[in-house]
Amino acid sequence: MNLKEYLSARIARVEAALERWVPAETVAPQTIHRAMRYSLFAGGKRIRPVLCMGAAEALGAAPAGIEDAACTLEMIHTYSLIHDDLPALDNDDLRRGRPTNHVVFGEAMAILAGDSLLTLAFEVLGKLPGASEPVRAKLVAELATASGTVGGMIGGQVHDIEGERQTPTAELLEAIHRAKTGALLRVSVRMGAIYAGATAEQLDALTRYGEHMGLAFQIVDDVLDVEESSETLGKTAGKDQAQQKITFPAVYGLEQSKAMAEQERLAAHAALDPFGDAAAPLRELADFIVKRKA
Protein backbone atom coordinates (compact mmCIF):
# COMPACT_ATOMS: atom_id res chain seq x y z
CA MET A 1 0.00 0.00 0.00
CA ASN A 2 0.94 3.63 -0.50
CA LEU A 3 0.64 5.39 2.87
CA LYS A 4 0.77 8.86 1.40
CA GLU A 5 -2.20 8.20 -0.89
CA TYR A 6 -4.03 6.40 1.90
CA LEU A 7 -3.54 9.33 4.27
CA SER A 8 -4.54 11.98 1.81
CA ALA A 9 -7.76 10.15 0.86
CA ARG A 10 -8.73 9.62 4.52
CA ILE A 11 -7.74 13.14 5.58
CA ALA A 12 -9.86 14.61 2.78
CA ARG A 13 -12.92 12.81 4.21
CA VAL A 14 -12.12 14.05 7.72
CA GLU A 15 -11.72 17.63 6.51
CA ALA A 16 -15.05 17.41 4.70
CA ALA A 17 -16.74 16.10 7.85
CA LEU A 18 -15.28 18.90 9.96
CA GLU A 19 -16.44 21.42 7.33
CA ARG A 20 -19.97 20.03 7.54
CA TRP A 21 -20.21 19.95 11.34
CA VAL A 22 -18.44 23.12 12.43
CA PRO A 23 -20.59 26.19 11.78
CA ALA A 24 -19.23 28.48 9.06
CA GLU A 25 -17.53 31.75 9.97
CA THR A 26 -20.58 33.56 8.62
CA VAL A 27 -22.89 31.94 11.21
CA ALA A 28 -23.59 34.08 14.31
CA PRO A 29 -21.96 34.51 16.71
CA GLN A 30 -19.17 34.72 14.16
CA THR A 31 -16.20 35.25 16.50
CA ILE A 32 -16.53 31.89 18.20
CA HIS A 33 -16.82 30.03 14.90
CA ARG A 34 -13.76 31.86 13.57
CA ALA A 35 -11.85 30.91 16.73
CA MET A 36 -12.93 27.24 16.53
CA ARG A 37 -11.97 27.01 12.87
CA TYR A 38 -8.66 28.81 13.33
CA SER A 39 -7.30 25.99 15.49
CA LEU A 40 -9.22 23.15 13.87
CA PHE A 41 -7.97 23.95 10.37
CA ALA A 42 -4.37 24.67 11.29
CA GLY A 43 -2.69 21.85 9.42
CA GLY A 44 -3.08 19.12 12.03
CA LYS A 45 -2.00 15.67 10.87
CA ARG A 46 -5.43 14.15 11.72
CA ILE A 47 -3.70 11.10 13.20
CA ARG A 48 -6.56 10.26 15.56
CA PRO A 49 -9.33 10.35 12.94
CA VAL A 50 -7.20 8.33 10.52
CA LEU A 51 -6.55 5.72 13.25
CA CYS A 52 -10.30 5.53 13.81
CA MET A 53 -10.95 4.93 10.12
CA GLY A 54 -8.05 2.47 9.86
CA ALA A 55 -9.43 0.42 12.74
CA ALA A 56 -12.83 0.17 11.07
CA GLU A 57 -11.15 -0.92 7.84
CA ALA A 58 -9.08 -3.56 9.67
CA LEU A 59 -12.38 -5.37 10.26
CA GLY A 60 -12.86 -5.65 6.52
CA ALA A 61 -15.45 -2.93 6.39
CA ALA A 62 -15.26 0.64 5.18
CA PRO A 63 -18.45 1.79 6.85
CA ALA A 64 -20.21 4.84 5.44
CA GLY A 65 -20.10 7.93 7.61
CA ILE A 66 -17.17 6.74 9.74
CA GLU A 67 -15.51 10.12 9.08
CA ASP A 68 -18.27 11.80 11.12
CA ALA A 69 -17.30 9.75 14.17
CA ALA A 70 -13.61 10.15 13.39
CA CYS A 71 -13.72 13.94 13.18
CA THR A 72 -14.96 14.20 16.79
CA LEU A 73 -11.51 12.97 17.89
CA GLU A 74 -9.94 15.94 16.18
CA MET A 75 -12.40 18.27 17.95
CA ILE A 76 -11.40 16.85 21.33
CA HIS A 77 -7.70 16.93 20.47
CA THR A 78 -7.94 20.53 19.28
CA TYR A 79 -9.93 21.71 22.32
CA SER A 80 -7.25 20.19 24.57
CA LEU A 81 -4.49 22.01 22.67
CA ILE A 82 -6.31 25.37 22.87
CA HIS A 83 -6.83 25.05 26.63
CA ASP A 84 -3.30 23.61 27.20
CA ASP A 85 -1.73 26.60 25.47
CA LEU A 86 -3.54 29.16 27.68
CA PRO A 87 -1.39 31.45 29.85
CA ALA A 88 -2.70 29.74 33.01
CA LEU A 89 -1.57 26.34 31.71
CA ASP A 90 1.44 25.90 29.38
CA ASN A 91 1.44 29.56 28.29
CA ASP A 92 2.50 28.79 24.75
CA ASP A 93 2.43 31.35 21.94
CA LEU A 94 3.20 29.03 19.06
CA ARG A 95 1.35 25.94 17.80
CA ARG A 96 1.69 24.28 14.41
CA GLY A 97 3.85 27.23 13.39
CA ARG A 98 1.15 29.84 14.07
CA PRO A 99 0.21 32.06 17.01
CA THR A 100 -1.93 30.12 19.48
CA ASN A 101 -5.68 30.67 19.76
CA HIS A 102 -5.62 33.05 22.73
CA VAL A 103 -2.90 35.16 21.11
CA VAL A 104 -5.21 35.78 18.14
CA PHE A 105 -8.68 35.81 19.74
CA GLY A 106 -7.96 36.65 23.39
CA GLU A 107 -8.19 34.39 26.40
CA ALA A 108 -11.97 34.59 26.87
CA MET A 109 -12.69 33.50 23.32
CA ALA A 110 -10.01 30.78 23.46
CA ILE A 111 -11.58 29.29 26.59
CA LEU A 112 -15.02 29.35 24.95
CA ALA A 113 -13.68 27.99 21.64
CA GLY A 114 -12.25 25.01 23.52
CA ASP A 115 -15.53 24.50 25.38
CA SER A 116 -17.39 24.69 22.07
CA LEU A 117 -15.26 22.07 20.32
CA LEU A 118 -15.62 19.75 23.31
CA THR A 119 -19.40 20.22 23.26
CA LEU A 120 -19.65 19.87 19.49
CA ALA A 121 -17.82 16.52 19.56
CA PHE A 122 -20.65 15.07 21.65
CA GLU A 123 -23.34 16.77 19.59
CA VAL A 124 -21.96 15.05 16.50
CA LEU A 125 -21.76 11.64 18.21
CA GLY A 126 -25.28 12.04 19.61
CA LYS A 127 -26.61 12.72 16.11
CA LEU A 128 -24.24 10.47 14.11
CA PRO A 129 -26.18 9.93 10.87
CA GLY A 130 -24.47 6.70 9.78
CA ALA A 131 -24.72 4.88 13.11
CA SER A 132 -27.55 3.25 15.04
CA GLU A 133 -28.60 4.94 18.28
CA PRO A 134 -27.00 2.20 20.43
CA VAL A 135 -23.68 2.75 18.65
CA ARG A 136 -24.03 6.52 19.15
CA ALA A 137 -24.51 6.05 22.90
CA LYS A 138 -21.54 3.66 23.12
CA LEU A 139 -19.25 6.07 21.27
CA VAL A 140 -20.29 8.94 23.55
CA ALA A 141 -19.47 6.89 26.65
CA GLU A 142 -16.13 5.77 25.18
CA LEU A 143 -15.00 9.25 24.12
CA ALA A 144 -16.14 10.95 27.33
CA THR A 145 -14.40 8.39 29.53
CA ALA A 146 -11.16 8.66 27.53
CA SER A 147 -11.32 12.46 27.78
CA GLY A 148 -12.12 12.57 31.50
CA THR A 149 -10.34 12.72 34.83
CA VAL A 150 -9.99 9.04 35.80
CA GLY A 151 -7.42 7.49 33.49
CA GLY A 152 -8.42 9.91 30.75
CA MET A 153 -6.93 12.95 29.06
CA ILE A 154 -7.76 15.59 31.67
CA GLY A 155 -6.53 13.30 34.44
CA GLY A 156 -3.23 13.06 32.57
CA GLN A 157 -2.98 16.83 32.26
CA VAL A 158 -3.50 17.22 35.99
CA HIS A 159 -0.92 14.50 36.76
CA ASP A 160 1.41 16.31 34.35
CA ILE A 161 0.94 19.71 36.03
CA GLU A 162 1.43 18.17 39.45
CA GLY A 163 4.30 15.99 38.18
CA GLU A 164 6.38 19.12 37.56
CA ARG A 165 6.95 19.18 41.30
CA GLN A 166 7.61 15.43 41.71
CA THR A 167 10.54 13.05 41.27
CA PRO A 168 10.45 11.59 37.76
CA THR A 169 9.86 7.85 38.18
CA ALA A 170 8.95 5.23 35.61
CA GLU A 171 5.60 4.67 37.34
CA LEU A 172 4.62 8.34 37.33
CA LEU A 173 5.74 8.68 33.73
CA GLU A 174 3.60 5.75 32.65
CA ALA A 175 0.55 7.00 34.56
CA ILE A 176 0.86 10.44 32.98
CA HIS A 177 1.37 9.16 29.48
CA ARG A 178 -1.33 6.49 29.57
CA ALA A 179 -3.85 9.14 30.47
CA LYS A 180 -2.63 12.30 28.80
CA THR A 181 -2.05 11.17 25.23
CA GLY A 182 -2.57 7.42 25.46
CA ALA A 183 -6.25 7.46 26.30
CA LEU A 184 -7.28 9.50 23.26
CA LEU A 185 -5.14 7.48 20.82
CA ARG A 186 -6.48 4.24 22.29
CA VAL A 187 -10.08 5.39 22.04
CA SER A 188 -9.53 6.52 18.45
CA VAL A 189 -8.92 2.90 17.52
CA ARG A 190 -11.73 1.62 19.75
CA MET A 191 -14.28 4.02 18.28
CA GLY A 192 -13.49 2.86 14.76
CA ALA A 193 -13.82 -0.76 15.85
CA ILE A 194 -17.13 -0.16 17.63
CA TYR A 195 -18.51 1.81 14.68
CA ALA A 196 -17.67 -1.13 12.42
CA GLY A 197 -19.33 -3.65 14.73
CA ALA A 198 -16.24 -5.37 16.21
CA THR A 199 -16.63 -8.52 18.29
CA ALA A 200 -15.28 -8.40 21.87
CA GLU A 201 -12.18 -10.29 20.73
CA GLN A 202 -11.52 -7.96 17.82
CA LEU A 203 -12.03 -4.94 20.08
CA ASP A 204 -9.50 -6.34 22.57
CA ALA A 205 -6.86 -6.92 19.90
CA LEU A 206 -7.33 -3.46 18.40
CA THR A 207 -7.22 -1.92 21.88
CA ARG A 208 -3.83 -3.59 22.45
CA TYR A 209 -2.66 -2.13 19.15
CA GLY A 210 -3.91 1.27 20.30
CA GLU A 211 -2.06 1.06 23.60
CA HIS A 212 1.30 0.07 22.10
CA MET A 213 1.00 2.55 19.26
CA GLY A 214 0.01 5.26 21.75
CA LEU A 215 3.01 4.59 23.94
CA ALA A 216 5.31 4.70 20.89
CA PHE A 217 3.69 8.00 19.91
CA GLN A 218 4.39 9.61 23.28
CA ILE A 219 7.98 8.37 23.51
CA VAL A 220 8.70 9.78 20.05
CA ASP A 221 7.00 13.05 21.01
CA ASP A 222 9.29 13.40 24.02
CA VAL A 223 12.38 12.52 21.94
CA LEU A 224 11.46 15.06 19.27
CA ASP A 225 11.08 17.78 21.91
CA VAL A 226 14.74 17.21 22.80
CA GLU A 227 16.18 16.64 19.32
CA GLU A 228 14.25 18.88 16.95
CA SER A 229 14.06 22.66 16.52
CA SER A 230 10.96 24.79 17.14
CA GLU A 231 10.88 25.47 13.42
CA THR A 232 10.59 21.79 12.52
CA LEU A 233 8.06 21.07 15.27
CA GLY A 234 5.92 24.16 14.66
CA LYS A 235 5.78 24.58 18.42
CA THR A 236 8.26 25.63 21.09
CA ALA A 237 10.97 22.95 21.35
CA GLY A 238 12.78 22.07 24.57
CA LYS A 239 9.80 23.12 26.66
CA ASP A 240 9.60 19.81 28.51
CA GLN A 241 13.02 20.27 30.02
CA ALA A 242 12.49 23.97 30.72
CA GLN A 243 9.27 23.14 32.59
CA GLN A 244 10.84 20.10 34.25
CA LYS A 245 8.19 17.83 32.79
CA ILE A 246 8.53 14.11 33.36
CA THR A 247 9.49 12.63 29.98
CA PHE A 248 10.85 9.36 28.61
CA PRO A 249 14.29 10.86 27.82
CA ALA A 250 14.41 12.32 31.36
CA VAL A 251 13.75 8.92 32.92
CA TYR A 252 15.43 6.51 30.45
CA GLY A 253 17.82 8.66 28.42
CA LEU A 254 17.55 9.25 24.66
CA GLU A 255 18.93 5.97 23.34
CA GLN A 256 16.87 3.71 25.58
CA SER A 257 13.79 5.81 24.82
CA LYS A 258 14.30 5.23 21.10
CA ALA A 259 14.72 1.48 21.67
CA MET A 260 11.49 1.46 23.69
CA ALA A 261 9.61 3.22 20.90
CA GLU A 262 10.79 0.55 18.47
CA GLN A 263 9.70 -2.19 20.85
CA GLU A 264 6.25 -0.67 21.15
CA ARG A 265 6.00 -0.39 17.38
CA LEU A 266 6.67 -4.10 17.03
CA ALA A 267 4.17 -4.96 19.78
CA ALA A 268 1.58 -2.84 17.96
CA HIS A 269 2.26 -4.79 14.78
CA ALA A 270 1.90 -8.11 16.63
CA ALA A 271 -1.53 -7.14 17.93
CA LEU A 272 -2.68 -6.76 14.33
CA ASP A 273 -1.78 -10.33 13.28
CA PRO A 274 -5.39 -11.62 13.38
CA PHE A 275 -6.48 -9.02 10.83
CA GLY A 276 -4.10 -9.88 7.96
CA ASP A 277 -3.92 -7.53 5.00
CA ALA A 278 -6.91 -5.46 6.10
CA ALA A 279 -4.71 -4.04 8.87
CA ALA A 280 -1.96 -2.85 6.52
CA PRO A 281 -2.94 0.83 7.04
CA LEU A 282 -2.75 0.48 10.85
CA ARG A 283 0.71 -1.14 10.53
CA GLU A 284 1.95 1.65 8.30
CA LEU A 285 0.46 4.24 10.65
CA ALA A 286 2.41 2.79 13.60
CA ASP A 287 5.59 2.97 11.50
CA PHE A 288 4.77 6.52 10.42
CA ILE A 289 4.23 7.58 14.03
CA VAL A 290 7.60 6.21 15.15
CA LYS A 291 9.53 7.62 12.19
CA ARG A 292 7.96 11.09 12.04
CA LYS A 293 10.09 14.19 12.55
CA ALA A 294 7.46 16.58 13.92
Add this chain to the structure above:
Amino acid sequence: MNLKEYLSARIARVEAALERWVPAETVAPQTIHRAMRYSLFAGGKRIRPVLCMGAAEALGAAPAGIEDAACTLEMIHTYSLIHDDLPALDNDDLRRGRPTNHVVFGEAMAILAGDSLLTLAFEVLGKLPGASEPVRAKLVAELATASGTVGGMIGGQVHDIEGERQTPTAELLEAIHRAKTGALLRVSVRMGAIYAGATAEQLDALTRYGEHMGLAFQIVDDVLDVEESSETLGKTAGKDQAQQKITFPAVYGLEQSKAMAEQERLAAHAALDPFGDAAAPLRELADFIVKRKA
Protein backbone atom coordinates in the same frame (compact mmCIF):
# COMPACT_ATOMS: atom_id res chain seq x y z
CA MET B 1 -48.86 20.23 47.06
CA ASN B 2 -46.06 21.38 49.36
CA LEU B 3 -43.28 22.82 47.19
CA LYS B 4 -40.72 22.81 49.96
CA GLU B 5 -41.16 19.09 50.60
CA TYR B 6 -41.27 18.39 46.87
CA LEU B 7 -38.02 20.28 46.31
CA SER B 8 -36.17 18.69 49.19
CA ALA B 9 -37.13 15.16 48.12
CA ARG B 10 -36.07 15.79 44.50
CA ILE B 11 -32.89 17.65 45.45
CA ALA B 12 -31.87 14.75 47.72
CA ARG B 13 -32.04 12.40 44.73
CA VAL B 14 -30.01 14.81 42.58
CA GLU B 15 -27.35 15.17 45.28
CA ALA B 16 -27.13 11.38 45.57
CA ALA B 17 -26.73 11.04 41.81
CA LEU B 18 -23.97 13.67 41.75
CA GLU B 19 -22.26 11.89 44.64
CA ARG B 20 -22.33 8.63 42.67
CA TRP B 21 -21.04 10.03 39.38
CA VAL B 22 -18.41 12.54 40.44
CA PRO B 23 -15.23 10.77 41.59
CA ALA B 24 -14.53 11.16 45.31
CA GLU B 25 -11.84 13.54 46.53
CA THR B 26 -9.74 10.49 47.42
CA VAL B 27 -9.62 9.34 43.78
CA ALA B 28 -6.45 10.36 41.87
CA PRO B 29 -5.75 12.90 40.58
CA GLN B 30 -7.29 14.33 43.74
CA THR B 31 -6.94 18.05 43.02
CA ILE B 32 -9.26 18.01 40.03
CA HIS B 33 -11.93 16.05 41.90
CA ARG B 34 -11.70 18.46 44.82
CA ALA B 35 -12.07 21.38 42.41
CA MET B 36 -15.07 19.81 40.64
CA ARG B 37 -16.80 19.05 43.92
CA TYR B 38 -16.06 22.44 45.42
CA SER B 39 -18.27 24.18 42.85
CA LEU B 40 -20.75 21.37 42.34
CA PHE B 41 -21.60 21.08 46.04
CA ALA B 42 -21.76 24.79 46.79
CA GLY B 43 -25.41 25.06 47.71
CA GLY B 44 -26.83 25.45 44.20
CA LYS B 45 -30.64 25.42 44.04
CA ARG B 46 -30.64 22.51 41.53
CA ILE B 47 -33.40 24.26 39.57
CA ARG B 48 -32.47 22.61 36.26
CA PRO B 49 -32.42 19.01 37.56
CA VAL B 50 -35.70 19.58 39.41
CA LEU B 51 -37.30 20.97 36.24
CA CYS B 52 -36.12 17.84 34.42
CA MET B 53 -37.69 15.56 37.03
CA GLY B 54 -40.86 17.67 37.17
CA ALA B 55 -41.30 17.42 33.40
CA ALA B 56 -41.04 13.61 33.55
CA GLU B 57 -43.60 13.56 36.35
CA ALA B 58 -45.98 15.80 34.37
CA LEU B 59 -46.39 12.86 32.00
CA GLY B 60 -47.74 10.78 34.84
CA ALA B 61 -44.55 8.81 35.24
CA ALA B 62 -41.84 8.97 37.87
CA PRO B 63 -39.28 7.04 35.89
CA ALA B 64 -36.49 5.30 37.80
CA GLY B 65 -33.04 6.78 37.35
CA ILE B 66 -34.29 10.14 36.05
CA GLU B 67 -31.99 11.81 38.61
CA ASP B 68 -28.97 10.49 36.70
CA ALA B 69 -30.09 12.35 33.59
CA ALA B 70 -31.13 15.37 35.66
CA CYS B 71 -27.79 15.73 37.42
CA THR B 72 -25.97 16.23 34.10
CA LEU B 73 -27.76 19.59 33.80
CA GLU B 74 -26.17 20.67 37.05
CA MET B 75 -22.75 19.60 35.75
CA ILE B 76 -23.18 21.74 32.63
CA HIS B 77 -24.54 24.68 34.64
CA THR B 78 -21.65 24.47 37.11
CA TYR B 79 -18.98 24.19 34.40
CA SER B 80 -20.40 27.31 32.76
CA LEU B 81 -20.27 29.23 36.06
CA ILE B 82 -16.65 28.18 36.74
CA HIS B 83 -15.52 29.30 33.28
CA ASP B 84 -17.68 32.44 33.37
CA ASP B 85 -16.09 33.54 36.63
CA LEU B 86 -12.51 33.27 35.29
CA PRO B 87 -10.41 36.44 35.18
CA ALA B 88 -10.46 36.40 31.36
CA LEU B 89 -14.28 36.35 31.35
CA ASP B 90 -16.37 37.96 34.12
CA ASN B 91 -13.48 38.02 36.62
CA ASP B 92 -15.69 37.33 39.61
CA ASP B 93 -14.34 36.42 43.05
CA LEU B 94 -17.62 35.53 44.69
CA ARG B 95 -20.22 32.89 43.80
CA ARG B 96 -22.93 31.47 46.04
CA GLY B 97 -21.32 33.38 48.90
CA ARG B 98 -17.94 31.66 48.55
CA PRO B 99 -14.68 32.41 46.73
CA THR B 100 -14.90 31.29 43.10
CA ASN B 101 -13.16 28.15 41.85
CA HIS B 102 -10.07 29.84 40.40
CA VAL B 103 -9.58 31.87 43.59
CA VAL B 104 -9.32 28.62 45.56
CA PHE B 105 -7.68 26.23 43.08
CA GLY B 106 -5.91 28.55 40.64
CA GLU B 107 -6.84 29.33 37.05
CA ALA B 108 -5.35 26.20 35.48
CA MET B 109 -7.30 23.86 37.74
CA ALA B 110 -10.50 25.92 37.35
CA ILE B 111 -10.29 25.65 33.56
CA LEU B 112 -9.73 21.89 33.80
CA ALA B 113 -12.46 21.46 36.43
CA GLY B 114 -14.92 23.12 34.04
CA ASP B 115 -13.74 20.93 31.17
CA SER B 116 -14.11 17.86 33.40
CA LEU B 117 -17.68 18.64 34.44
CA LEU B 118 -18.63 19.26 30.81
CA THR B 119 -17.07 15.95 29.79
CA LEU B 120 -18.58 14.03 32.71
CA ALA B 121 -22.10 15.21 31.82
CA PHE B 122 -21.81 13.39 28.50
CA GLU B 123 -20.16 10.35 30.05
CA VAL B 124 -23.17 10.00 32.37
CA LEU B 125 -25.68 10.43 29.53
CA GLY B 126 -23.77 7.95 27.35
CA LYS B 127 -23.94 5.34 30.13
CA LEU B 128 -27.33 6.27 31.63
CA PRO B 129 -28.30 3.06 33.45
CA GLY B 130 -32.06 3.65 33.54
CA ALA B 131 -32.51 4.60 29.88
CA SER B 132 -32.43 2.69 26.60
CA GLU B 133 -29.52 3.39 24.27
CA PRO B 134 -31.72 5.34 21.82
CA VAL B 135 -32.85 7.61 24.67
CA ARG B 136 -29.23 8.08 25.76
CA ALA B 137 -28.24 9.20 22.27
CA LYS B 138 -31.21 11.58 22.04
CA LEU B 139 -30.38 13.17 25.39
CA VAL B 140 -26.74 13.65 24.39
CA ALA B 141 -27.78 15.41 21.18
CA GLU B 142 -30.30 17.59 23.06
CA LEU B 143 -27.91 18.65 25.81
CA ALA B 144 -24.96 19.27 23.48
CA THR B 145 -27.04 21.39 21.12
CA ALA B 146 -28.46 23.44 23.99
CA SER B 147 -24.94 23.97 25.37
CA GLY B 148 -23.34 24.88 22.04
CA THR B 149 -22.66 27.92 19.92
CA VAL B 150 -25.72 28.12 17.64
CA GLY B 151 -28.66 29.19 19.76
CA GLY B 152 -27.11 27.46 22.77
CA MET B 153 -25.44 28.51 26.00
CA ILE B 154 -21.95 29.27 24.67
CA GLY B 155 -23.45 31.22 21.78
CA GLY B 156 -25.30 33.31 24.34
CA GLN B 157 -22.14 33.96 26.31
CA VAL B 158 -20.37 35.17 23.18
CA HIS B 159 -23.33 37.42 22.24
CA ASP B 160 -23.25 38.69 25.82
CA ILE B 161 -19.51 39.51 25.73
CA GLU B 162 -19.88 41.20 22.37
CA GLY B 163 -23.13 42.87 23.45
CA GLU B 164 -21.23 44.93 26.01
CA ARG B 165 -20.10 47.06 23.12
CA GLN B 166 -23.49 47.31 21.38
CA THR B 167 -26.66 49.37 21.69
CA PRO B 168 -29.13 47.57 23.97
CA THR B 169 -32.12 46.68 21.79
CA ALA B 170 -35.03 44.37 22.52
CA GLU B 171 -33.92 42.05 19.69
CA LEU B 172 -30.34 41.70 20.96
CA LEU B 173 -31.60 41.19 24.51
CA GLU B 174 -33.89 38.39 23.42
CA ALA B 175 -31.20 36.68 21.34
CA ILE B 176 -28.76 36.77 24.26
CA HIS B 177 -31.24 35.54 26.80
CA ARG B 178 -32.75 32.78 24.68
CA ALA B 179 -29.31 31.29 24.21
CA LYS B 180 -27.41 32.12 27.38
CA THR B 181 -29.81 30.95 30.07
CA GLY B 182 -32.92 30.02 28.11
CA ALA B 183 -31.46 27.11 26.16
CA LEU B 184 -30.35 25.19 29.24
CA LEU B 185 -33.62 25.75 31.12
CA ARG B 186 -35.61 24.73 28.04
CA VAL B 187 -33.55 21.57 27.54
CA SER B 188 -33.93 20.67 31.22
CA VAL B 189 -37.64 20.30 30.64
CA ARG B 190 -37.18 18.56 27.28
CA MET B 191 -34.74 16.00 28.69
CA GLY B 192 -37.19 15.00 31.40
CA ALA B 193 -39.95 14.68 28.83
CA ILE B 194 -37.80 12.59 26.47
CA TYR B 195 -36.62 10.37 29.33
CA ALA B 196 -40.25 9.71 30.24
CA GLY B 197 -41.21 8.88 26.65
CA ALA B 198 -43.19 12.02 25.71
CA THR B 199 -45.18 12.11 22.48
CA ALA B 200 -44.29 14.87 20.00
CA GLU B 201 -47.32 16.87 21.17
CA GLN B 202 -46.41 16.52 24.83
CA LEU B 203 -42.82 17.49 24.07
CA ASP B 204 -44.01 20.62 22.24
CA ALA B 205 -46.22 21.72 25.11
CA LEU B 206 -43.50 21.17 27.70
CA THR B 207 -41.00 22.99 25.49
CA ARG B 208 -43.33 26.01 25.44
CA TYR B 209 -43.51 25.83 29.22
CA GLY B 210 -39.70 25.71 29.31
CA GLU B 211 -39.37 28.76 27.08
CA HIS B 212 -41.79 30.96 29.03
CA MET B 213 -40.43 29.82 32.39
CA GLY B 214 -36.87 30.41 31.13
CA LEU B 215 -37.68 33.93 30.02
CA ALA B 216 -39.30 34.67 33.40
CA PHE B 217 -36.19 33.30 35.09
CA GLN B 218 -33.84 35.61 33.20
CA ILE B 219 -35.99 38.72 33.67
CA VAL B 220 -36.13 38.08 37.42
CA ASP B 221 -32.36 37.46 37.46
CA ASP B 222 -31.75 40.84 35.86
CA VAL B 223 -34.19 42.56 38.25
CA LEU B 224 -32.52 40.95 41.29
CA ASP B 225 -29.12 42.15 40.12
CA VAL B 226 -30.47 45.73 40.36
CA GLU B 227 -32.58 45.43 43.50
CA GLU B 228 -30.79 43.01 45.83
CA SER B 229 -27.51 43.20 47.76
CA SER B 230 -24.46 41.03 47.12
CA GLU B 231 -25.07 39.44 50.49
CA THR B 232 -28.56 38.26 49.56
CA LEU B 233 -27.48 37.08 46.08
CA GLY B 234 -24.28 35.36 47.19
CA LYS B 235 -22.59 36.95 44.18
CA THR B 236 -21.54 40.46 43.25
CA ALA B 237 -24.68 42.59 42.79
CA GLY B 238 -24.95 45.48 40.33
CA LYS B 239 -22.38 43.89 38.01
CA ASP B 240 -24.64 44.00 34.98
CA GLN B 241 -24.80 47.78 35.06
CA ALA B 242 -21.10 48.13 35.90
CA GLN B 243 -20.21 45.98 32.89
CA GLN B 244 -22.86 47.64 30.71
CA LYS B 245 -24.54 44.30 30.07
CA ILE B 246 -27.74 44.31 28.09
CA THR B 247 -30.49 43.49 30.60
CA PHE B 248 -34.27 43.63 30.81
CA PRO B 249 -34.27 46.57 33.26
CA ALA B 250 -31.83 48.42 30.98
CA VAL B 251 -34.13 48.02 27.97
CA TYR B 252 -37.61 48.09 29.57
CA GLY B 253 -37.14 49.64 33.02
CA LEU B 254 -37.78 47.87 36.33
CA GLU B 255 -41.58 48.07 36.48
CA GLN B 256 -42.19 46.87 32.94
CA SER B 257 -39.63 44.09 33.45
CA LYS B 258 -41.55 42.85 36.48
CA ALA B 259 -44.81 42.92 34.53
CA MET B 260 -43.16 40.92 31.74
CA ALA B 261 -41.95 38.29 34.20
CA GLU B 262 -45.50 37.91 35.48
CA GLN B 263 -46.82 37.59 31.94
CA GLU B 264 -44.29 34.85 31.17
CA ARG B 265 -45.22 33.04 34.38
CA LEU B 266 -48.85 32.94 33.28
CA ALA B 267 -47.92 31.77 29.78
CA ALA B 268 -45.83 28.99 31.34
CA HIS B 269 -48.87 27.93 33.39
CA ALA B 270 -51.08 27.94 30.28
CA ALA B 271 -48.72 25.59 28.45
CA LEU B 272 -49.25 23.07 31.25
CA ASP B 273 -53.04 22.90 30.89
CA PRO B 274 -53.04 19.54 29.05
CA PHE B 275 -51.26 17.85 31.93
CA GLY B 276 -53.70 18.58 34.75
CA ASP B 277 -52.66 17.82 38.32
CA ALA B 278 -49.53 15.93 37.27
CA ALA B 279 -48.03 19.28 36.30
CA ALA B 280 -48.59 20.89 39.71
CA PRO B 281 -44.84 20.78 40.52
CA LEU B 282 -43.93 22.54 37.27
CA ARG B 283 -46.55 25.24 38.00
CA GLU B 284 -45.19 25.80 41.47
CA LEU B 285 -41.64 25.86 40.12
CA ALA B 286 -42.55 28.65 37.70
CA ASP B 287 -44.08 30.61 40.60
CA PHE B 288 -41.04 29.94 42.76
CA ILE B 289 -38.71 31.18 40.01
CA VAL B 290 -40.61 34.46 39.63
CA LYS B 291 -40.93 35.10 43.36
CA ARG B 292 -37.40 34.15 44.45
CA LYS B 293 -35.15 36.73 46.08
CA ALA B 294 -31.75 35.29 45.07
